Amino acid sequence: MPDSRPTDGAELPAREGSSEAWFFCLRVLGGRYAFEAPLVTEVVRLGPLTRLPAAPSFLPGVFTHRGEVLPVLDIGQLVGHTAVPIRPSTRAALVHCGPWKVAVVSESVEGLVVIPRRALEPPPAESTGVAEFLSAVGRDRHGTVAILDLARLVETARARAVPSGSGHS
Amino acid sequence: MTAETTEILVFQVGASAFAAVVHDAVRIGSVRDVPAEELVVGSALGMPFERTRGIVVAAGEAQERTLVVDQVLGVRSLPAEDVHPLPPLAAACLSSGAVTGFVVMDGAPTLLIDLRALVREHPAAPHKRAA
Numbered sequence: 001m002p003d004s005r006p007t008d009g010a011e012l013p014a015r016e017g018s019s020e021a022w023f024f025c026l027r028v029l030g031g032r033y034a035f036e037a038p039l040v041t042e043v044v045r046l047g048p049l050t051r052l053p054a055a056p057s058f059l060p061g062v063f064t065h066r067g068e069v070l071p072v073l074d075i076g077q078l079v080g081h082t083a084v085p086i087r088p089s090t091r092a093a094l095v096h097c098g099p100w101k102v103a104v105v106s107e108s109v110e111g112l113v114v115i116p117r118r119a120l121e122p123p124p125a126e127s128t129g130v131a132e133f134l135s136a137v138g139r140d141r142h143g144t145v146a147i148l149d150l151a152r153l154v155e156t157a158r159a160r161a162v163p164s165g166s167g168h169s
Numbered sequence: 170m171t172a173e174t175t176e177i178l179v180f181q182v183g184a185s186a187f188a189a190v191v192h193d194a195v196r197i198g199s200v201r202d203v204p205a206e207e208l209v210v211g212s213a214l215g216m217p218f219e220r221t222r223g224i225v226v227a228a229g230e231a232q233e234r235t236l237v238v239d240q241v242l243g244v245r246s247l248p249a250e251d252v253h254p255l256p257p258l259a260a261a262c263l264s265s266g267a268v269t270g271f272v273v274m275d276g277a278p279t280l281l282i283d284l285r286a287l288v289r290e291h292p293a294a295p296h297k298r299a300a
Contacts, residue, residue, distance in 0.1 A: 050278045051185065054213040054265035062259060062271065062278055067250075069271045069278050071259045099257045158261040 021120065023138070025113045025145055026093055026106035028084060029076045032145045033130075034113060034138075035095050035104075039150060042094040043109050046072065046086060058157060060086060063103070070094065073102045075148070078157060079130045097150040115140050120147070132156065173249040177272055179242040179279070180224060183215040186242065186279055188272045193284040195225040195233060197241050209236045209291045213265035214282065226284045234288040247272055252281065265290060 023034035049061030049072060058077035062069050072092060076084045084090070084105045092103035115138035123134035123146075133156065135149040176191040200208060200223040210220065223235035251273045255263070267287035271278040 048277060050271070050280065052259060052263060053185075053215060053268065053280070054263050055259070056262055056264075059259065059262050062256065064273055064276065064278050067273075069253045069256055069273070071256045073258070101256065102258050154258060154261075157258065 019117055020114050021117050021138075023113050023115060023145065023147060024093060025110035026104065027108045027110060028104075028106050029081055030107075031130075032110065032143065033075065034145050034147050035093070035150060036147070037112055039095050039097050040093045041096050043091055044094060044103065045088070046090050046092050046103065046105065049086065056157070056160060057083070058160075060105075065094070065103075070101060070103045073104050073153070073157070075104060075130070075133075075153070078153065078160070079133070095150055097154075100150065100154045102150075102154070113140055113142075113145060115145065123147075174246045175249060175252055175272075177245050177247050177281075178224070179245060179274070180238045181240040181242060182212075182217050182238050185215065187214055187282050188274070188279045189224075189282045189284045191244055193226060195227055197222070197224055199223070200235055200237055203235045207233065207235055209234055209288050212236065212287055212291055213267055214287070224284065226288050228285065228288050234291075236284060236288060245274065247274070253278070 022037040024037045024040035025032055025034040044065055047063045049063050051061045052059060058074050060072050060074055062071050074084050076082055084107060086105060090105060091109050092105045095102055095104050120136045120138045123137055124131045130146060133148055133153045134146050136147040138145045138147060177188045178191045178194055179186060179188050200220055203223060217237045217239045219239055220237050222241060223237050225233050225235050228234040252270065254270045267283050267290060268280055269283045270281040272281050
């Protein structure tokens with residue numbers, strides 16, 4: 001399972017006071033989605049998935065990587081669209097934020113993108129669809145990039161998976 | 170120096186293999202003579218293909234329930250480092266509290282099931298009254 005480290009060979013500039021922001025970009029359902037670059041620790045090819053019983057569709061399974069069991073998150077399913085196809089060649093970005101470490105499955109990995117801070121805008125005010133998971137929307141020379149907020153993604157995933165009052169913690 | 174190990178019971182429900190701590194199982198046997206109200210047939214683990222084998226689990230208050238499985242694949246002794254808790258996101262999103270973690274066998278994660286919690290999630294069916 002060949003891996004690549006997204007920051008190999010790329011010294012990230014100091015974020016504070018910089019006029020540019022660095023993101024790690026994935027293609028999901030035909031769109032460009034990105035996380036803040038420091039949150040993405042690695043890109044891996046998904047090994048065989050172990051399906052989870054009683055799991056929501058956006059959590060298609062887990063796999064082992066370097067002896068660690070990691071959950072796979074399908075953003076496409078979470079926002080109510082179609083699933084990202086999972087094949088032996090499918091790659092996922094390992095995203096780490098606080099206690100949460102997930103493998104975000106993608107159709108393809110674009111890699112690091114640099115966006116001038118002045119080109120970052122607040123996400124659309126819609127409260128449905130992917131807009132509710134965005135922290136910003138940016139533009140570079142390849143087009144629009146939706147910047148994902150992992151903490152919000154995870155909180156929404158938890159809320160959708162466990163109906164309030166069900167008793168599970 | 171002896172490495173710490175865990176005895177794991179490996180069983181199959183439907184097409185999937187699962188693991189449980191061996192001490193959770195009271196015994197293993199045929200389900201042919203088990204009253205229907207003591208059987209747990211469909212659970213969070215899915216439906217078995219057949220109703221032939223069962224794992225008997227203590228369900229508290231001197232009660233026993235039998236989880237219907239397709240096969241008992243055996244008992245394996247695994248080093249403690251091959252037993253993993255659920256990743257936090259999975260723990261937060263699963264609707265069954267019976268899935269407690271994973272054991273890594275032959276490089277692949279196999280779900281670790283708390284058998285007592287699993288049968289507790291399925292209240293016993295009421296006794297059928299005679300017509």
